[in-house]
Amino acid sequence: MDESLEGFAAAHADIVALAEPRVVVRRSRAAGKVGFVVGGGSGHEPAFAGYVGRGMADAAACGNVFASPPPNVVLAAIHAANMGRGVLLGYGNYAGDVMNFGLAAQMARAEGIDVREIRVADDVASAPNAESGKRRGIAGDIMVFKCAGAAAERGMSLDEVERIGLQAGKATRSMGVALSACEVPGSGRPTFELTDGEMEIGMGVHGEPGIERAPLKPADEVAQILVDAILEDAGDLGARDVALLVNGLGATAHLEQYILYRGARRALEARGLQVVRSYVGEFITSLEMTGASVTVTVLDDELLRLLDAEARTPKFRV
Amino acid sequence: MDESLEGFAAAHADIVALAEPRVVVRRSRAAGKVGFVVGGGSGHEPAFAGYVGRGMADAAACGNVFASPPPNVVLAAIHAANMGRGVLLGYGNYAGDVMNFGLAAQMARAEGIDVREIRVADDVASAPNAESGKRRGIAGDIMVFKCAGAAAERGMSLDEVERIGLQAGKATRSMGVALSACEVPGSGRPTFELTDGEMEIGMGVHGEPGIERAPLKPADEVAQILVDAILEDAGDLGARDVALLVNGLGATAHLEQYILYRGARRALEARGLQVVRSYVGEFITSLEMTGASVTVTVLDDELLRLLDAEARTPKFRV
Amino acid sequence: MSSQLLRACVVAAADAVEAARDELCRLDAAAGDGDHGLTMALAARAVRQALADPQDESDHEVLVKIALAMASVGGASGPIYTSGLLAVATKLDELPPGPMTAVKMLALGEAAENAISAIGHAKPGDKTILDALHPAVEALRRGQDLAAAAKAARAGAEASAEMVATIGRASRLGERSRGLPDPGATSLALILESVHTAAARDDQQLAGDEVGLA
Amino acid sequence: MSSQLLRACVVAAADAVEAARDELCRLDAAAGDGDHGLTMALAARAVRQALADPQDESDHEVLVKIALAMASVGGASGPIYTSGLLAVATKLDELPPGPMTAVKMLALGEAAENAISAIGHAKPGDKTILDALHPAVEALRRGQDLAAAAKAARAGAEASAEMVATIGRASRLGERSRGLPDPGATSLALILESVHTAAARDDQQLAGDEVGLA
Numbered sequence A, B: 001m002d003e004s005l006e007g008f009a010a011a012h013a014d015i016v017a018l019a020e021p022r023v024v025v026r027r028s029r030a031a032g033k034v035g036f037v038v039g040g041g042s043g044h045e046p047a048f049a050g051y052v053g054r055g056m057a058d059a060a061a062c063g064n065v066f067a068s069p070p071p072n073v074v075l076a077a078i079h080a081a082n083m084g085r086g087v088l089l090g091y092g093n094y095a096g097d098v099m100n101f102g103l104a105a106q107m108a109r110a111e112g113i114d115v116r117e118i119r120v121a122d123d124v125a126s127a128p129n130a131e132s133g134k135r136r137g138i139a140g141d142i143m144v145f146k147c148a149g150a151a152a153e154r155g156m157s158l159d160e161v162e163r164i165g166l167q168a169g170k171a172t173r174s175m176g177v178a179l180s181a182c183e184v185p186g187s188g189r190p191t192f193e194l195t196d197g198e199m200e201i202g203m204g205v206h207g208e209p210g211i212e213r214a215p216l217k218p219a220d221e222v223a224q225i226l227v228d229a230i231l232e233d234a235g236d237l238g239a240r241d242v243a244l245l246v247n248g249l250g251a252t253a254h255l256e257q258y259i260l261y262r263g264a265r266r267a268l269e270a271r272g273l274q275v276v277r278s279y280v281g282e283f284i285t286s287l288e289m290t291g292a293s294v295t296v297t298v299l300d301d302e303l304l305r306l307l308d309a310e311a312r313t314p315k316f317r318v
Numbered sequence C, D: 001m002s003s004q005l006l007r008a009c010v011v012a013a014a015d016a017v018e019a020a021r022d023e024l025c026r027l028d029a030a031a032g033d034g035d036h037g038l039t040m041a042l043a044a045r046a047v048r049q050a051l052a053d054p055q056d057e058s059d060h061e062v063l064v065k066i067a068l069a070m071a072s073v074g075g076a077s078g079p080i081y082t083s084g085l086l087a088v089a090t091k092l093d094e095l096p097p098g099p100m101t102a103v104k105m106l107a108l109g110e111a112a113e114n115a116i117s118a119i120g121h122a123k124p125g126d127k128t129i130l131d132a133l134h135p136a137v138e139a140l141r142r143g144q145d146l147a148a149a150a151k152a153a154r155a156g157a158e159a160s161a162e163m164v165a166t167i168g169r170a171s172r173l174g175e176r177s178r179g180l181p182d183p184g185a186t187s188l189a190l191i192l193e194s195v196h197t198a199a200a201r202d203d204q205q206l207a208g209d210e211v212g213l214a
């Protein structure tokens, strides 16, 4: 862990530095911008340190593998990010993160720093719509971080950056599936396969079990299931523009990510939605899990502009 | 495969389009630049289609999984890339690619197109120094593509672009290792592990066996072995500047990639070399293989400027 | 209460948690992310380090030190154990000095339970650490001793197997969490059992000098 | 030679290659990338499709069509088989019309061998397809028939197990490639065997009307 972050900071020394063994900070930024701190357990790389840089976060607080960073680490990240206009914390909605980031926020507030928190809770599989506050944060993190980070970079106030983060969070829904390697197909047509011929729908980014174990289905059907669940939760959207993000969980071949992307895009378009921005890759992984998730963000002009704003981080560039 | 490329083209429609099912082309480029075509078998994503875009390739020719594209596909890519100033082909030195790209080059020359070829042969494990023409191309492809692509983008002549590609190829050496997932470590300190407690040194990007199977070693020792082999092959370099690229083969956690990077960087610095540019990630994979490689490019001012030139492709941005 | 006894209790708890590392991970894997044993083992190591330099500290100081050591592991269990221990430390300072009594032990237990409820917003029945802590406090409230409280914690942890996790894990996944005890409740039961054993051993040695520590 | 016999031979070869798919992959995995069976099965499918539309074509046209079909799979085996088949097609056009003879067969075999050597820069002993093709051509040169040539190809493929791969795979890895026959040599032996069987069947039916085709 610490060796890895050391390597990370050395490799991307043009953009980031280590403030402490577990705190990654941006090397340079405009004076007086709102600070933006992201973070969470390790094992999700490129999250969260990979998103520190121009247009996204000012600092990342990194925990042990799958364990939220402790309050003192988060507090150090807040200090590193703070430039006097307040600090926004962005993290996934997990009990550990809620408590540790929450404690750090309290400590920082006691020091007079205005700290706000955005808990990303995009995983529709993890709680019903009525209890959406209980949902986990998965790949939707990235959409929220991108929008809030761009807002902060523009010099917006803490109130505004917080509003943007909340808005992006509300507009973003995800669902994942655990599946196996795509086997080299004799037919030239890869399908998803779980070693035991099954797939796990709605699993988390920590390998938490999903809501259903189903027999293996072709990629397009998997995409349809995920999109259906997301759209059912979103309610009637009409003919909106959306951003579509497909996230590989670590050991899913790029080949498969794009097959899933294609299926999800078709499923969205069949429902009258326009996919105007696309992101495909490994954004928040689960060590070397085989699986992927689909994230849909319903866009308005403001969010679209923020998504398109320049970003220069080690692992996300626009 | 075809579904995946369809998804790829749709996701990155701002940069690329499909000219044919297996030919990815850039949407826009300066009139009259030298054309640059890359390609090879599939299963190595983000190579090769991921490197089509401003500052790198004009077209990619994609084969079946681990099989070179056939001549007609390469020829179509040549046609798509050709703007009247000639076309450079860049590909890894494999028998299949040499024959298929070679046939396509002959066909294109018969049509009056000036076609040159760069066969990347960076894998020092695959043949001794005296027979370096027999070496395979692995992650060094990326360094060569970046430099040649930047040269073409600058409007250099085919002669010059070819010279740059050859020069970058000569300056670039790689070696890989197959290793297992990094297990969630009780101690917080990940180590490399092969399921059977062994690692395979010098394996290729198609899962070809390596030169040696050794008992598992810690990451730093692995890095040392790879760097030693590379530097032994390079001969006395003095205190040169180098670029260091660590390539994950598909199922290697980012955590581990950076641990290997850190070890390789230290090993290089211990030999008096300055690591002035770093690239860590999945650049040329092997489906979901667990493993990684280290690539070192000895820099001069010209190569450094070309590496730093802007690149806007789906999977490589500078 | 002697600082030495407190130290013995803490070391016994650290031993117990480390020995149960794999089992706690197994329990966490069922509905969580499978790391509770690792996190508690890291916490045990941090706690041992905090004790390594045996200065002449008050029990309050020792408790704060181990609370902060536990905080350093992060995760969900870090802040939960930390808030409980900090509450115990604070309450201990408010209580009159002198040997530990059943009444004092109840006050400490209540403080811990309140603090953990406050930070985690869980209640008994949500399949959390509270499902071991709450029955233990109840036992003390009925006037029972530490042995009975530890037994109640274990019974509570075991009963949590039939509960559905609603806090700290996705509630939709709840049903699938039924069947195995909650890892946090199990680690707390283990800790109370080992503390009781250490205290009882000390009692025997000192022949009724003091009652054990909660 | 009837186009129908040529078609029967091609279909027999496609059948044989498809049946050996997994075995050819296994052989390729030893020192290569494990896909020779897949590539050859794709080639077989492409060849069948090329034949699907049975127009009244000359043998030359059919051979060019299957050569191009094989080219479509890419890889190393695509261009190798393609160049061999194109050379056979060209040579066939140069030869006088009329029934196939042993002399003609030798000319076709030599053309194939030369073309494959030219495109791949390999020679017998490098553990490639040539280690099956070369002994087959040698047998024809000794005046033997197609049966003997196919047998020689098989023996050559088997003997390639003891060779070290130096072409098309890394030479440093060479030693580790010893032990298993070369996949390309094995697929060629299979093809010659199945062509011989198909031709012999045809011979029996036509009672000595023609000799089999190489």
Ligand SMILES: Nc1ncnc2c1ncn2[C@@H]1O[C@H](COP(=O)(O)OP(=O)(O)O)[C@@H](O)[C@H]1O
Residues within 6 Å of the ligand: A066, A067, A068, A095, A096, C028, C032, C033, C034, C035, C036, C037, C039, C040, C074, C075, C076, C077, C078, C080, C116, C119, C120, C121, C122, C127, C128, C129, C130, C167, C168, C182, C183, C184, C185
């Ligand atoms: N909100 C909460 N209130 C009380 N206890 C909780 C809460 N959330 C989680 N826990 C406890 O923490 C345990 C999990 O701890 P651990 O695995 O170490 O952390 P993480 O959930 O971060 O992986 C659960 O078994 C449960 O007992």
Ligand SMILES: Nc1ncnc2c1ncn2[C@@H]1O[C@H](COP(=O)(O)OP(=O)(O)O)[C@@H](O)[C@H]1O
Residues within 6 Å of the ligand: B066, B067, B068, B095, B096, D028, D032, D033, D034, D035, D036, D037, D039, D040, D074, D075, D076, D077, D078, D080, D116, D119, D120, D121, D122, D127, D128, D129, D130, D167, D168, D182, D183, D184, D185
């Ligand atoms: N240069 C060459 N000359 C002749 N045959 C070759 C050459 N390179 C490879 N081969 C043949 O091709 C076979 C491998 O084919 P295949 O696995 O389909 O292609 P790839 O190597 O592209 O994966 C080898 O077993 C060998 O017989």
Ligand SMILES: [Mg+2]
Residues within 6 Å of the ligand: A041, A065, A066, A067, A068, C033, C035, C075, C076
């Ligand atoms: Mg955890």
Ligand SMILES: [Mg+2]
Residues within 6 Å of the ligand: B041, B065, B066, B067, B068, D033, D035, D075, D076
């Ligand atoms: Mg191949």
Ligand SMILES: [Mg+2]
Residues within 6 Å of the ligand: C028, C032, C033, C034, C035, C036
């Ligand atoms: Mg856990």
Ligand SMILES: [Mg+2]
Residues within 6 Å of the ligand: D028, D032, D033, D034, D035, D036
């Ligand atoms: Mg092969």
